[in-house]
Amino acid sequence: MFFFKCMLLFLILCRFVSSQQEDVGFTYNGFRGINMTLDGLSQIADNGLLILVNTTKSQVGHAFYPQPLSFINSSTGNVLSFSTTFVFAISSEATTIAGPGIVLVISPSRGFPGALSSSYLGLFNTSNIGNSSNHVIGVELDTLQNTEFNDIDDNHIGIDINDLKSVKAVPASYFSDKENRRVNLSLYSGHPMQLWVEYYGSKKQLNVTLAPINVPKPTIPLLSLKIDLSRFMVDPMFVGFSSSTSSLDVSNYLLGWSFKMNGQAKELSLSQLPKLPRRGPKTTPKIFSIGFPVIGVSLVFMSIFIIQFIVARKKKFAEVLEDWELVYGPHRFRYKDLYIATKGFHDKELLGIGGFGKVYRGILPTTKEEVAVKRVSHDSRQGVREFVAEIISIGKLQHRNIVTLLGYCRRKGELLLVYDFMPNGSLDRFLFDHKSTTTKTTLSWNQRFQIIKSVASALLYLHEEWEQVVVHRDVKSSNVMLDKELNARLGDFGLAKLYDHGGDPKTTHVVGTFGYLAPEYARTGKANPSVDVFAFGVFLLEVACGKRPIEAEASEECIVLVDWVISSWNRGAILETVDPKLEMNYEVQEMELVLKLGLLCSQCNPTARPCMRQVVRYLEGEIQLPELPFLTSESTGEISFWCPSLESRMTSIVDSLLSGGR
Template sequence: MCTKVNKNSVDADTINSHTVDADTQVNKNLFPVSRFHCSPDGILRHLNHRSPSLTRSTDPTSNLSLNTRASSALYLLHCTDTKTSWFRICEADSMPPIFLQIIFCLLFFFLGGQKLAASSSNDDFVFNGFRGANLDLDGSATITTDGLLQLTNNAKQMRGHALQPSPLHFRNPPNVTIFSFSTTFVFGSRLQDVGVGGNGLAFVIAGSKNFSKATGSQFLGLFNSTQNGKSSNHVFAIELDTIFNPEFNEENDNHVGIDINSLISNASFPAGYYADDTGLFNNLSLIDTQAMQVWVDYDGRETRLNVTLAPVPMAKPRRPLLSAIVDLSTVFLDPMYVGFSSSTGPFLTAHYVLGWSFRMNGTARDLDYKLLPSLPRIESKAKSKVLEISLPIASAGLVTIILMAIVFTVRQRMKYAELLEDWEVEFGPHRFSYKDLFKATKGFRDKDQLLGKGGFGWVYKGVLPTSEMEVAVKKVSHESRQGMREFIAEIVSIGRLRHRNLVQLLGYCRRKGELLLVYDYMPNGSLDKFLYDQSEHPLDWATRFRIIKGVASGLLYLHDDWEQVVIHRDIKASNVLLDSELNGRLGDFGLARLYDHGTDPQTTHVVGTMGYLAPELVRTGKATTMTDVFAFGTFVLEVACGRRPVDWVADVEQLVLLDWVLENWRKGSLLATRDPRLGEEYVAEEVELVLKLGLMCSHPLPAARPNMRLVVQYLEGDLPLPDLSATFLSFRTIGMLDSKSFDDYVVAYPSSLSSSMTTASSISAGR
């Protein structure tokens, strides 16, 4: 017979305290057994010689083996760690042996099945290919018919995620330490633009599967510009990055990094591996055509993370590529999701994962390379053209002529639809189709889409139909004689410039003589609207100071931190655009000119905006980094004073902003020149610093002006600002002293003597 007994009703007098938990009791009136042991696997084992023995089978899938020779005892079949669990107590001599065998077979079936399920649970899995895999996919992620996990396709600004649907528990109770874990995966990519990848992929462990607010491009589909770096992200990632992003303190465009809540890596190193036999480092290219394997091993006790990389099918190198102490206890929630994230930017790349293995508290099982799917074949354009020509030739007569005529007609239409020149292939970012831009801007006819007129062309707002990304499309005017020259300059320079304070050029299009440039959309427009439009809410001082420092940082990048020197030549408030957080970004590089470090600029044509031109630029027509510094000084005064460089409606004394500020500095009333709309909500020391720095940058002598690296150090407080020279002359005075070039000076800095004079050079009026 079988009796159901509550665990709380057992008498402790018959139980040895060393073998059963203190809260476990057995009623000695129910059965004559004196010793039981509750093992960790949930089986209460009988220890008394008077009853049959319950012992663990040597078979790992079995829980019990029964010695059925004894006849007068009770069996406690199962126990758990919960106090309300029920036990079944069976009296052996009141039940035929066949019934006992049936009971134990059923017990083995149910309990053994639970054991087998645990061994293949979510914390230990292997995917040798992903055909039929149960993963949560979003964005561009998909599983191909060949069993490849494809995270991104050949489309711009895409992101894709693939995660295990069930979260994993990484915390060791009572939630103090993190379990050790190990994973390995094989990945590869296919590029549409040879030699240029974008942007990479990452193995990720995250507290949530919701990445809807994340952006693509350099953020790898993990964060956006506002989320990046926040501890509330609870994201750990191993990034395989193929784009150089200086804003993330990256050293190159081919590296592996350990990321904690941010794309500024805790540790990173160029992609490669250390050979076991020589110990030498061998470089690898993450955009290579061959597949590669990554191993990630975390020791929860030592909090050490090792990341290893090698080409397939090389065995795992003994020395890891990265090894760092990483405490994940402050990062991981309980539970967490594991998987992959990837993104593309302006350059098209398809990212694939061929196989994946993961194990908690152990080493991930090896992948079977023979079972892994193959990466897609790389189509040879040369081979395709040979076949395209040879097949028609092999055909007879009329069929050959018709096919050749069709090929010729298609090529002619493509040639005239969108022209492609050599310099575009070498320097340009990826092209947009005219059809996409036409749809994005509603045909360039909707007035609501018109943002304004920039240098040489109109600017329209658009939403790309494929990615729903907001962009600004600049359409160069037909009447512009310098349209093509400006277009080439912008493509060559901006296409490769990347800085958080520069407006990013995403791509371009050429069709039937039309020139179109596609930029990041800046929702708050240009800075001059906030300075001079009375209907707009005035900017507070903290925002203005942040904008000034941001523009200075961007200009320093153009002058010193990029591979070539870029002279902007048209720095002014209307060319500073504000993003959603009112951060300043320098734009409109239509007048930019490139020249190598250490050489003189090869340009003598005067271009720029009245009021921002340095005296030597007006005289010689040659632009340098110091002429940019001069324009920046005028821009700084413009932002601090809320006045245009040349105010035609002001009194004669206030006509030229620079002279007016200089005169007030001499009188000791420098702060009186600040924008009256600031009221009393400003930091006097910062305002005085900005005004003095503006005067110093606008010094008539180029040698007396600081370079942009010094300017940034002054603004950040790393260096004290030197005193202004008492011999600082106004430009009106200098112009009268230099009679030879007096006319040139009054053009750039109109005074009461020449308020009506203009210039025939390419100088636009200040906006």
């Protein structure tokens, strides 16, 4: 019994010690008073700065955490997860070239007898480099390109296993979350930078992340490697840093270090880190040798000028921030940036004028990204309401066939929306603007058919696949934008209405564009998906026939596009309505499908129209389009599925006008 109790106590003690080892962690915001194992040139300055190596040529320096650490789980044999981060600086007297850099090292020993300096980084020599018995794992910050070790360049981050030929290496850079792109860095710039190294034991994945000291940790690592470290480690191991010098004047520094086993390393307090030494000789400004009276008078006049300039500039670029905008704060642009991007909203940058304002081309000054800036008119009848609606709706929509809203800006009475730039403008310019020198290209039938399917896909997403039902209320060719490859995206959500799935749309003020308004919408003011289906039907006929929905200058039978196509269908000559610019270069079955589907969608009876999911399936050939009947004349007294006459259609248009539609 006594023996059993002793064994139990021993096992508990071992478990406690193992647990303590597995959870070890430390954080050094500077190294003043810290017990580090140093050798070679390594030393701790009075202000707490750890100097790994200085400008002494061809020497090495090591700095290690003094206690050995158990990286291996004794029960599974796998390496535990661990995380570490440190702030470093590499300063070179030469601005275009540096010497060897710094290595974060995990090794069985803190000593490296016979290790060479220069490109060997104080870790190996010619006899032991590459030996599997080294059990050395390193993350190198290398500033010297050595062809012997297959270095990719003289400014890279690499993962080393028992060798200085990196298993994986990438040029020094970081992913800017703010700019959404990679930004190059110079390791030997002399500026402090931060490195994060994280190993996930369960995934067997090693991540390395780099960033300037004034940039938060990027979300995307610089380097990621699938590797099982248990193949290379023994127990216990030491963790620390190694560095060396060459014939160049280089100094390598550590400002802070944090480490955690089985967890996330604690963040360093950057404000508490020691300062780096001054670079270059201290100079006395020549201004102090000039007469102080002259300087004083000049400063007074200069101060007055600067204050006036700042006041005028602030007034010019003053912005408005209301409570509802706090939700969308991250997408808010500065008016100053948009003003610069559009060259002061110069007429040369004007892309077009829509129902709610002007659209300008711009290049953002920070990212050099090309954008379209929509500047809502001061005298807009709905103004802020459309502006808010567009932010709430399109600001959250994510679909390949919807124009991306990048952000917005408010400034006094001005409302500005920033979109992805669509180099080819709107579809209507290709269909109708025959005189324009910028739209001489005639869209082929294949291109038109793909545009139709893209717009249908966008409307299906809005009606059924997003978190709410979105009724666009202004589907037309001028609101379909074309990118560089002539891919279509639906845009201009200024009139959009949202309501919950299964809910009942409320009656609203009738808005939209004449020729696209569903008759029941003009009567009831209720905007539901069927309203968009009607407009989409008119849009289909636009694209296929190359005609606007209403052409006042056309012959009487051709004034209303839908009526003209119905008349041709009744005569059995629906293909006579095809855009003559296509010159018979189209698939007859596809063309008939589009024309018939246009008539099916633009019926006056909303319950007889298909939903957008059915429309997409018709276009993809998944289901057959129902056969359309011939329209009966008014004299028979029978009621057609379609509005019976031009007179009734024009009556609907007049009703819409009286209801306030545009």
